[in-house]
Amino acid sequence: MNRKTYKTIGLGLVGLTLAGSVLAGCGSKEEPGAEAPAQNSEASNQPLHIKMTLNFDGKEVPQEGNEVEKAIEQYTNTELDLTHIASSDFCTKLPVMIASGEMPQVIASCGAPNQSYLISAAQGGTFWDITELIKEYKNLSSMPELVYGNVSIDGKLYGIPRFRPVSRYTFAYRADWLENLGLKEPKTLDDLYAMLKAFTENDPDKNGKNDTVGFTAIINNNTLAPDFGLAHGAPNNWNSVDGKFVKAEATPEYLEGLKFLKKLYDEGLMNQDFASVSQAKSEGDFENGKAGVISATTNNVLAFQSRVQKVNPDAKLDFVSVLEGPGGKRVVADRGSNGILMFPKASVKTEAELKQLLSFFDKLAEKEMADLLEWGIQGKHYELKDGKAVRLNQETYDNEVSFPYNKPLVTVPLTAIKTQGDLDPISEKVIEVEKANEQFAVKDPSMVLLSDTWAQKGAELTQILVDAKVKFIMGKIDEAGWNKEIEKFKKAGGDTVAEEYAAAAASVQQ
Amino acid sequence: MSTMNVSVTKTNVKTATSRGSRFRGLWKYRWLYAFMLPGLLYFILFRYVPLWGLIMAFKNYQPHLGLMGSEWVGFKHFERFFGMPEFWQLFRNTMLLGLYSTVIYFPITIIMALLLNEIRNEMYKRFVQTLVYVPHFLSWVVIAGISYVLLTTEGGLINEAIKGMTGGAAVEFLTSTEWFRPLIILQLIWKDAGWGTIIFLAALAGVNTQLYEAARMDGASRIRQLWHVTLPSIRSVIVILFILRLGSFLDLGFEQIFLMLNAINREVGEVFDTYVYRVGLQQGQFSYSTAVGLFKSVVGFILVILANKLAKLFGEEGIY
Amino acid sequence: MHTHPTKLSRLFDSVNHLFLGLVGLAMFLPFVYVVLTSFSTQSTVWPTEFTLDTYKYIFSTATFVKSIGVSVYITLIGTTLSLLTTALMAYSLSYKVLPGRSGIMLMVLFTMLFQGGLIPSYFVVKNLHMLDSTWSLMIPGLVSAFYLIVLRDFFTSVPHELIESAKIDGAHELTVLLRIVLPLSLPALAAFGLFYAVGIWNQYFNAIMYINSPEKWPVQVILRQIVLLASGGLGDSGNSGESVAYYGQGVKMAVIVVSTLPIMIVYPFLQKHFAKGALLGSVKG
The missing domain is CATH 3.40.190.10 (Periplasmic binding protein-like II)
Incomplete structure (x- = not known):
């Protein structure tokens, strides 16, 4: 081959690539987000x-x-x-x-x-x-x-x-284990504690082995589940007293709730690796009958039941939402x-x-x-x-x-x-509980307020608190350490957020 | 041709013969420029045009207002970043992980490539190569999952073995500050060391076999062959990769670290990338993320420029 | 090749063989675990009973099968385009005498460190009318600055005497490239071809950003959604308590196996090119 042929090939190659890039531009035929065809008259029967x-x-x-x-x-x-x-x-x-x-x-x-x-x-x-x-x-x-x-x-x-x-947080638990142990449906935090203890220590699955644990706890999306602050009287996220805003974690009631969780951890009534466990593993433990209680929402209890029954057809689930604690009957209200x-x-x-x-x-x-x-x-x-x-x-x-x-x-x-349905017991109970929860639901006063600092630093601030909770439960910090972390939260922007919420709340009321 | 004397050290082949008009010089290489054209076009369109988005770092970018419409805020985002109490902690964590991966992971890929290269049995060599490159295809989510199965205190395989052998307590690998960095580096080696050998093996494949024969004629031992033939021939690749590595010194495998982070190890594990993801991207704070990214880029760029200068001082060609 | 192995040399060989064998095993075992789990229905740590249901399920879903096709398509075309563009540019830049070479290299290096980010890139793709087209999965990542820089280094190490003598014989640049430089750099081309292919195969982010039609999704998008859904890993939908579809561990692993195998199979075919010595003798100037 002589020089000329190569020149042609070379030109062709470059041309092809260029054409490729141009063609690429024409590759998409539809314009996404295209405007809707003009609707001339509302009366027209065109769909x-x-x-x-x-x-x-x-x-x-x-x-x-x-x-x-x-x-x-x-x-x-x-x-x-x-x-x-x-x-x-x-x-x-x-x-x-x-x-x-x-x-x-x-x-x-x-x-x-x-x-x-x-x-x-x-x-x-x-x-x-x-x-x-x-x-x-x-x-x-x-x-x-x-x-x-x-x-x-x-x-x-x-x-x-x-x-x-508005409120659908629940604890889903193994009803068949409860039956095996001759216990009754938990109604208070003390009942829950007794149930977890029995689930851990009294061989609830009757397999003769000490291979079960009460609760499978987890940190997901920067939230610790379960959280017993509310049941001990702490507010939902923020509390507004006389126009001043206080973060739930900064209240003594919340610390009591944390101590309850720490007790579960220390006594081995919940998974010891909750800080690093993945959602798949945590749910897997519940599914496979290793753990007896899990944090759930009313809308996924039924799905949990079918998953558990896939492993163990004799398993039965039930759930409870409001547990009476030192703070009375309280449950988180969502948006x-x-x-x-x-x-x-x-x-x-x-x-x-x-x-x-x-x-x-x-x-x-x-x-x-x-x-x-x-x-x-x-x-x-x-x-x-x-x-x-x-x-x-x-x-x-x-x-x-x-x-x-x-x-x-x-x-x-x-x-x-809709047409009423012929429902399974869990679905029936879901409707009941969601209705009943309305009277126990504690609102978060910050939900309707805007704070620039929170919008900017909310994730950082939440992280300080979640990390502190985990450290406290695992015993890496004591009560003094916990208070220090709360101070850190306040200094890092928590105080500014509280002021901004207070100002926003005041302006809404006017 | 086969008898041609090929020297491994690079020879400066050619100096420009005529210093004629600039245009004639360009015209002479018109074909080379033509070859470059598609690539250059790509870099301009897809790499340089978007760069104007960097001005986001100095604005309070709001998607609905657009880049031009958003308000200028000067160095506000940088002030927030440098001014936060954890800045030096993040800086230290990032630097340390970057350092460890450069001085541990990077040499390991070279050593592994050299060891693989020493295998004489062609079949066995290919077999091992195939095995070691497999983990590269597993995503970090899967690897984090496998790490958990091995290391958790709740019946993790390694912890069960430790308990069985020593009778002691389980080691909190996943929730400890001491184990975090070793774990990350180990995961990195496990996932990518085999994959990282490919580039060196390709370089080693280019070594002229005659050089080995000549060395052997001179009675050189294998160590000496390695030192005088193998290493020099891949030196320039090593240098280039090292320089480029410095450029991405602060870019750590974000996904990997994010999945291994938890409350207990965060003080040693949080790095710039995970921080930005958490507070910036997840919240849609584009300006702030861009500012942090720009800081990382500048640091990386300075490191690369310095490393390139240094390489040139030592007679290497460097990158530019 | 090595004619007179000494005792020490032989000891080294045995130790080296054993060591690398063990390393290989350690790296391969977890994949075996993934494969085993994919044949199991339950979410236990160790797979219990054998089932093919997971694979049956995957292949019964229309989107998954289609997405493998999309991935194969973009990987083939994309790798070819990328390798071609990169090799042409790297070859030109390997000429030390080329005016402007240093500047262009610096310009390329600069893009490795400074990136415009998500939104400006989206605008470029949008203005080139590549949205919702499979081109948006190949062109925005056409040339990797990293591979370009390293490939140029490989080209630079090609003995320039060969190039010179060819030039004296009146060979065109393209002849030099096709007959001398490329064959001598075959190991590097195989390696970078593999890197590009794997890169394109594994990408999901561009697809998420630029592709709206599910029938144009590559397999990694589906894989990611399934793995994330099942593990609650990186994703954050911002709604706690919202029910999401549930996949068992087995399906997750089966998807990983099916979406990884095609690209893993490519390796042995390319391997012979970078595992063997250069074909220096066979090149004719």
């Missing part, structure tokens, strides 16, 4: 095209055009274009989407809308303010006022919250929602469009849709028996209806709207 990006906690994202989605589209006269993104990734992506302005008509928030960038975006007018509008919708306005209040920013609502029970669904102004241009979207979510709370979302498709996910719905297969329902549609899209509680 409304809705593009949404939602966080997702299920296994497989739904296939396009599946039966459930079609049923929703048909009933609401819409064309749904849903993008499900795994929750943890969704939280990384949300700020980038806001930055790029490439947003669908409906977008979820990452958990509670309390990240500083999101608050700032909402205040800056990125999303529609729907405070007044929701009052016009029959179902949306039926949401408990508290739930709306807990996600408001400066008293304004920038999205529809997805309702969750009452899991994130909000927001409407970016970049893609929802007019108020008329916004109203169409709101009425879509309002329709999802009508009886027919409530049944679809809560029970699935009749004959496939449930059957009617004496007018009551009976679930055919929990897993199918979870994967085809609950994770892809119910969890991300349902806003107002459907319990009262």
Whole structure:
């Protein structure tokens, strides 16, 4: 080959690469976040095209055009274009989407809308303010006022919250072990202690071996579970007394709760490696009958039961939420929602469009849709028996209806709207407990307040406290050491946060 | 060609022959520039254009306002970073882990490559190579899980063995300040040492076998062959990799450390990357994270420049 | 190769063989553990009963099977593009006399240390219309500054007498590259090809950021979601108490096995190139 041929080849190669990069630019045919087709008149019978990006906690994202989605589209006269993104990734992506302005008509928030960038975006007018509008919708306005209040920013609502029970923290325990030992359902902290002691020492699984432990504790997402501060009379997160804010951990009651946990640790009634244990291992120990009690929420007790029964078909679970302690009957009140669904102004241009979207979510709370979302498709996910719905297969329902549609899209509680079900004992009790807990739930006064310092340093500050708790339980620091850590927390910004909350609370009251 | 005398030390082949017009010089190498074009284009588009995002470090960046719309705050984020009480603790932790991985992990990859290179049985060599590179494919989540199974005080395999042999108490490997750094380095070696040998093996494969023959004719022992033939021929790769390593001195395997951190070992384990993840990225504080990243970059850049100068002083070619 | 082994030399060989064998075993055993667990249904420390259910489950999910295809596709195309671009650039930069060489090297080195970050990069990809396209998984990481710098060093060590004599014979730069430099650097090319391939295979972050359509997800995205869901590792959805789908330990491990095997199989094919001596004798100027 001569020089010329190579020149041609060389040129060709470079050309190809360049073409490749240019072609790459044309590779994507669809513009994500494209604007919705213009809706000229509300009266037209054209189905409304809705593009949404939602966080997702299920296994497989739904296939396009599946039966459930079609049923929703048909009933609401819409064309749904849903993008499900795994929750943890969704939280990384949300700020980038806001930055790029490439947003669908409906977008979820990452958990509670309390990240500083999101608050700032909402205040800056990125999303529609729907405070007044929701009052016009029959179902949306039926949401408990508290739930709306807990996600408001400066008293304004920038999205529809997805309702969750206000208080759902429980202890799930092995009911069959309790029976084996002849004990009764725990009602107080002392009962719990006795149960844990018996679970650890009295061979509750009757296998003749000393191979069980009472509790499997864990630190997850910077939270220590269990936490007995509340039961000993400590506030939920912050306490507001005479306009002054005090962090729960700084109260003597909280220390009493910590001491109770330390007692469990010292006496070996809980796993000794709780500081480093992973969630998989902690739950695995409960599943495999190594541990008898675990911190759970009302909505996953049933799932725990089926996991435990896979290993041991004779196992039975029960759960208890409020345990009476020195501080009385107290349980943590949550925000009452899991994130909000927001409407970016970049893609929802007019108020008329916004109203169409709101009425879509309002329709999802009508009886027919409530049944679809809560029970699935009749004959496939449930059957009617004496007018009551009976679930055919929990897993199918979870994967085809609950994770892809119910969890991300349902806003107002459907319990009262849907067809009543013929439930298993645990599900019955869940409803009971969630109702009963409302009277014992202790609110967190800081939930509706904004503090710049907390938004900026909250993670650092929380870390100081969590680390101190672990060190105290494991005996690495004593009471004096604990107080020193509390001082450290206050100095590092805790005091400033308290002042900011107090100021915010004062301005709300005016 | 095979009889050509190839010297291992680099020879300066060519000096520019004519000092003609600058353009003629460029024209002479037009093909080389053409070869570079796609790469250069890539670096400009994907590496240099985004760099303007670094000004975030001096602004209070709010995604909805955009980079230009966000307010200037000067050195506020740097002041917060340098001013926090734990700064020196983080600095120390990061430096120590960086140092250990440079003086322990890095040489181990070289030694392992040299040892592998000494295996004469080709089959066995390949077999071992294949075994040692496997852990690289397991993610840190899995490795953290395996470490837990081995080391926990609740029936961890190693702790059970210790209890069985010595009758003593379990060692709190996972929740201790003393064991944290050794554990991290061990995990690193376990996961990536085998993988790290590949680059050196590739360099060793390029060594001219005639040099060994010549050395053997001179009666050189294996140690001397290693010293006079093998090492010199991979020296420049070692130097380059070392310089580059200094550049990423403060970048530690974030995921690895994050998964091993807990309340007890945090005082020795928290490094810049884990801190930034916790307080910056998870909270969407982009400006603050960028400021911390910029600090790390500057430190890395200074280290690289110094190392490159030093390498040149010792007659190595360096990077630029 | 080594003709007269001494006693000491032989002792060294035995010790070395044994030592490396043990090291190899220590590094391989945990993978065996992963494989064993993948055939087990229960979340015990040691696998108990044997089952194929986990694998049946994985292959019954549409997204997983499809994602393997996406991964194979982007790895093949991406590695080719990356290696080509990197080798061309590294080759040019290996000419010590090239005007501007030092400056370009510094410019490349600079990008290793200073990065613009997530949001500006997203804008670049968006403005090039690569969002939701598989190109966004190959082009943003096209050239690694690290590999470029090291590969250039490999090219520099090619004996320049060969290049010179070829040039005198009137050979074109491309001839030199294709007939002399590349064959002599085959071990390095194999190594960097492997690095690129593994890098592309293992990436998930770009896919999370740039790809919206699940059918374009590479396997690592799925793997990560499953492993994270089951372990509660790095992810933080910000909602405590929200129920998430549950995978058993077995499925987790089976996904790891299935998503790792394809790229692991590549290794032995490339291995022979960097395990053998250079083909110096066979090159003709």
